[in-house]
Amino acid sequence: MDSDAWPSAAERLEMLDEAVAVMRELWEGGFVSHRGTHYTVEQAQVYTRPETPPKVYMSAFGPKALELAGRIADGFMANVGPHYAELIDLYKREFL
Known part of the structure; x- marks a missing residue:
C-alpha cells in the first residue's frame, strides 16, 4: 500500500x-x-x-456519513450533488 x-x-x-x-x-x-x-x-x-461549547458540523455525502453526523454532530453539510435532496430529507426524518 x-x-x-x-x-x-x-x-x-x-x-x-x-x-x-x-x-x-x-x-x-x-x-x-x-x-x-x-x-x-x-x-x-x-x-x-x-461558555458554550462550539457546534460540530460534519460533511456527509452518503448514508453512512449521514448516520454518523446524526449521532455525533450538531448538523451536517454537503455540496450540491445528485443525492443532496435525499440526504436532507433523510436527515430531517431521522435526526430532527
Missing part, C-alpha cells in the same frame, strides 16, 4: 467519531487522557473554553 494513501472511507468515519468524542470531552473542562484506536491524548486540557 502506498504510504501516502488515504484510509478507507469507513476508517475515516471511525477516526472522525473518535476525534469528535475527544473534542467534546476537552470542551467539558479538566484534563483529558484518551487511548483509542486512532488517537492518544495524554493529560490534554483546553485552558480558555467558551
Whole structure:
C-alpha cells in the first residue's frame, strides 16, 4: 500500500467519531487522557473554553456519513450533488 494513501472511507468515519468524542470531552473542562484506536491524548486540557461549547458540523455525502453526523454532530453539510435532496430529507426524518 502506498504510504501516502488515504484510509478507507469507513476508517475515516471511525477516526472522525473518535476525534469528535475527544473534542467534546476537552470542551467539558479538566484534563483529558484518551487511548483509542486512532488517537492518544495524554493529560490534554483546553485552558480558555467558551461558555458554550462550539457546534460540530460534519460533511456527509452518503448514508453512512449521514448516520454518523446524526449521532455525533450538531448538523451536517454537503455540496450540491445528485443525492443532496435525499440526504436532507433523510436527515430531517431521522435526526430532527
